[in-house]
Amino acid sequence: MKFLASVMIAKLIDLIFIFSYQKGKETAGAINEFDSFHRRLKLLFYGIFLLTTTMASAQKITILDADTKMPIVNVVVYNDDRSITALSDFDGKCDLSKFEKHERITFKHLSYETYRSTKSQTIKRASRIFMTLQAEHLDEVVMSVSKxxxxxxxxxxxxxxxxxxxxxxxxxxxxxxxxxxxxxxxxxxxxxxxxxxxxxxxxxxxxxxxxxxxxxxxxxxxxxxxxxxxxxxxxxxxxxxxxxxxxxxxxxxxxxxxxxxxxTKKPMFSETDGLAVSGNGQYRFSSANTENTFHFDVNLGKRKWAFLTSASYNNFGDLKMGGHGPVSYLRNEYVSTTNGEDIVSANPNAKKQVPTGYNQINIMQKVSFKPNNNWSYDLGMHYSETSDYSRYDRLIRPGKDDDKFRSAEWYYGPQKWFLGNLQIDKKGKGKFYDGLKITTAYQHFEESRHDRAFQDSDLFSTKEKVDAISSNIDFENKKIGNLRLYYGGEYIFNKVGSTGSVLNIESNALTNAASRYPDGSTWQTLAGYLHGEYKAKPNFTMLSGLRYSHVWIDADFDKTFYPFPFDDANLSTGALTGSVGFSWFPKADLQVTLNGSTGFRAPNIDDVGKIFDSEPGSVVVPNPDLVAEYAYNMELGIQKNFSDKVVFKAASFYTYLVDALVRRDFLFNGNSQIEYKGELSDVQAIQNAAKAYVYGFEFGLEAFFSDNLSMSSNLTLTEGIEEEEDGTDSPARHVAPTFGNLHIKWKNQRLKTDLFLNYNGEISFSNLATSEKSKDYMYAIDADGNPYSPSWYTLNVRTQYSVSNALKVNVGLENFTDQRYRSYSSGIVAPGANLIIGVGYNF
Incomplete structure (x- = not known):
């Protein structure tokens, strides 16, 4: 537009010159005089035009979302007395030429936190303003429920x-x-x-x-x-x-x-014809495990193409526990190997959990192509790999007889994961849909386990690989009045590779051993679903859905090492699941929700084909005679808003589980014990041997005392019981203790501070799951000499300061009272006092 305007005015000058030339063409001197004057006039015009347009463009700014870097439309900009106002356009651009150089101006949008600055400061910051989305607007839209x-x-x-x-x-x-x-x-x-x-x-x-x-x-x-x-x-x-x-x-x-x-983050397109380059770099340090983390990502965007590259590297040292808590948690000794001999060494720092450190790398590459407003193509690739890392809970298990430790080594080999996926999105009016998504993906998983008993020369190893392909097609239909339909289908195929070996660390002799799973086994599922959302009234919405899934397992067992009483496992399982619920606003500030749903889990290769030592003196063997387990759930929720100052949330739930797949004692070829890794062990297997029910309550509270000061809190209470076939019952293993938190937050334009408390309740010996009672080495000991999980709390503070729109600094101190605690069912003790420092720079 600027170029077109300059050309038009230049042409106007030419016309004036021609007219003047016609008037004064009688003499050659007059012609030269007019020609010279014409050139000087055009040069003067171009100079003035370029100067004024440059000054005008220099006073234009772009207003962007601080997280997505996307332009924000309709931001109101005004001075203190509101005598001058401006508005950002579709590209987030706003002209500040009306404002005085050092005048204080305000940027305001309904969904964003108010931003204040002066005109001169704004222009100095590369003419870009980054606004932060208000907390109450962050969760208006979700995607996980229907895709x-x-x-x-x-x-x-x-x-x-x-x-x-x-x-x-x-x-x-x-x-x-x-x-x-x-x-x-x-x-x-x-x-x-x-x-x-x-x-x-x-x-x-x-x-x-x-x-x-x-x-x-x-x-x-x-x-x-x-x-x-x-x-x-x-x-x-x-x-x-x-x-x-x-x-x-x-x-x-x-x-x-x-x-x-x-x-994960998406590539961002350019709003102009030029190449848009952006990115950020971050560093994180934590003192409890001497963490050093480095991250960067770079985005290159054109109008139709966009590329995002992301990489992170983590290095974690051995984790240090707190100074105040159960003495039994201390790591006073550990096993070290010198010249091939295992010895118990004194730990010079009993709070350091040796060995727990490891390192990891993560890489992500995304490419997006958007040829028009209706079609988009997104290619994503993720890769993650760890170093070897020890399984700490196995390294603190006591040994037999006089041995202080059962294992000299117990570690996972590198955990590797690759995901490559392509998603095609189409918007617009189709015959049977308004939106279409086609997603295909390939994943590759690698993991391994390595363990060697104390003063034993044999290192047992199993290595697993899984190749998984999946394809999904999902439709959205918004054309049926107040009814929106979501429907689609899914196919998934998994193939498992599994091998076993034994390495003699003295002779380096390597021999084959039993694998953890049947090598070459497959798991696949085919499914279709229909999900509907009906807005019966503006304040009443119903959601309901059905899905049919079919799952197949095909596994052949190798009898080289164990005389299995079966040759294979071929399971074919079908399941119909559904849900129905509603969301009702009897008043504008009161919401009531009720939902009923069913869930299922079909047996997988781990359930039907695994052989491993689950705990000291026990071995789990395959069981091909399994069926799916089902869950039936009811949930009631309520949310009350008190004058936009206090928001109270509560939910209650009850879930009943039938044909629960649990690990229980088993007979293998009529025997209750078999030899595993040279030790006579009790036989167990996964079985449909129990029913279970879980119920609980969840509470949440948010209070806004001012624009700067707020408070939030959450509390979760859960109870669960597993009922055995013989009528006995026991606490469910994965029911967490009562836990909650309390946050007090203060923020202004540049600074955020959060002082918070985390809390976990006690699980007494009588309420411990049966499988946990035998792990006394992981728990504190009560007055009767029985293991239990004590209650604990931590006091913490974190803060973030925006040095500029580009530079942010995070500083936190977790567990600053240095409590020594171990979360329920955890093998590792949590960090003690932990200083965290992070620096992030956006460009």
Whole structure:
């Protein structure tokens, strides 16, 4: 437009010159005089025009979202007496030429926190303003419930949203810590390199973990604690949504207790024809394990193409526990190997948990192509790899007879994960849909286990690989009045590779041994679903859905090492699941939700084909005679808003589990004991041997005292019982103790501070699960000499200061009273006083 205007005015000068030339063409001198005057006039015009346009453009700024870097439309800009106002356009641009150079101006938007600055300061900052989304606007839209955008207020289930702003502020060490920081998910850790979430009495393979809508659950996800969640880079996450309760209608098998969906950052397109370059670099240090973390990501954007590259490197040392707590948690001694001989060495620092350190690398590459407003193509690639890392809870187990320790070595080999996925999105009016998503993905998993008994020369190893392919097609239909339909289908195929070996560390002789799973076994599922949202009234919304899933298992057993009484396991399991619920606003400030749903979990390769030592003196053997387990759930929720100053939330739930897959005593070829790794061990197997019920209450409170000061709190109470076939019952293993938090937050334009308390209740010996009572080496000892999990609390503070729009500094001090505590069912003791420093720079 500027160029066109300059050309038009130049042409006007030419016309004036021609007219003047016609008037004065009588003499050659007059012609030369007019020609010289014409050139000088055009040069003067161009100079003035360029100067004024440059000054005008220099006073234009761009207003962007601080997290997504996308332009913000309709930001109102005004001075103190509101005598001058301006408005940002579709590209987030706003003209400040009306304002005085040092005049204080305000940037205001309904969904964003108010920003204040002077005109001169704004222009000095590269003419860009970054505004932060208000907390109450972060969770208006969720995607995990239907795979399409839905208003959170219409969802009858409890959904917790963790946005980019919260992730940046809490600066979690791993994705497991990200969930734990929410205060509404309990996380168990067997070692530093891990984190196993528990939601409403369910854990591990009864929860679904997904990345960008793609299931990470594979055929060997086990009932014991898992650590796959650490493969997801917290620095690459844009937002996280956690569904509480069964999610089988959308996610199929395993979604019995909840779904955790991590949505990673997307490439950003350019708003102009030029190349847009942006990115950020971050560093994080924590004193409790001398962590050094480095991260960077770079985005290159054109109008139709965008590329995002992200990489992180973590180095964690041995973790130090706190100074005040049970003496039995101290690591006074550990096993070291010198010249091939295992000896028990004194630990010079009993608070240091030796060995627990490891390192990890995460890489993400994304490419997006958007040829027009209706079609988009997104290619994503994720890779994660750890070093070897010790399983700490196995290294502190006492040995037999006079041995202080059972194992000299027990460690996981590198955990590797690769995900490649392509998603095609189409918007617009189709015959049967308004939105279409086609997602295909390939994943590769690698893990291994290595253990050697104290003063034994044989190192036993098993190595597993899983190749998983999946394909999903999802439709959205918004054309049927007040009814929105979501429907689609899914196919998943897993192939498991598993090998075993024994290495003699003295002779270096390597021999074959039994594998953990049947090598070459497969697991696959085919499913279709229909989900509907009906807005009966503006204040009343109903959601309902059905899904049919079919699961096949094909496994052949190798009888070389064990005389299995069967040759194979061929299971074919069908399951119909459903849900129905409503969200009702009897008043504008009161919401009531009610939801009923079913979930299921079909047996996987880990259930039917595993052989391993579950605990000292016990071995788990395969059992091909299994059927799916089912969960039936009811949930009632209420939310009350008191004058936008206080928000109270509460939910109650009850889940009944039938044909529960649990580990119990078993007979192998009529024997209750067999020899495993040279030791006579009790035989166990996964069986449909129990029913269970879990119930509980969840409370939340938010209070806003002023624009700067607020408070929030969460409390979760859960109880669970497993009922055996013989009529006896025992506490459920994955029911977390009562836990909660309390946060007091203060913030202004540049500074955020959070003083908070985390709390866990006690689990007495009588309330410990049967499988936990035998692990007395992990627990404190009560007055009667029995193991139990004590209550604990930590006091913590974190702060974030924006030095500029580009530079942010995070400083935190966790557990500053230096408590020594071990979370329920965890092998590793939690960090003591922990100083955390983080620096982030955006460009």
């Amino acid at each position: 399409w955008e839905q208003q959170k207020k219409d969802i009858p289930q409890k959904v917790v949203f963790i946005g980019a702003q919260d992730i940046s502020f809490t600066a979690p060490q791993t994705s497991a810590d990200l969930l734990e920081h929410s205060g509404q998910v309990f996380v168990q850790k067997s070692q530093l390199g891990g984190g196993s979430p528990m939601i409403r009495g369910f854990a591990t393979n009864r929860l679904v973990l997904s990345v960008d809508g793609i299931r990470m659950n594979n055929a060997i996800f086990r009932g014991g604690n898992i650590q796959n969640i650490i493969a997801v880079d917290p620095f690459a996450i844009d937002k996280t949504e956690i569904i509480f309760g069964p999610g089988s209608v959308i996610y199929g098998s395993d979604a019995m207790g909840g779904v955790m969906n991590f949505y």
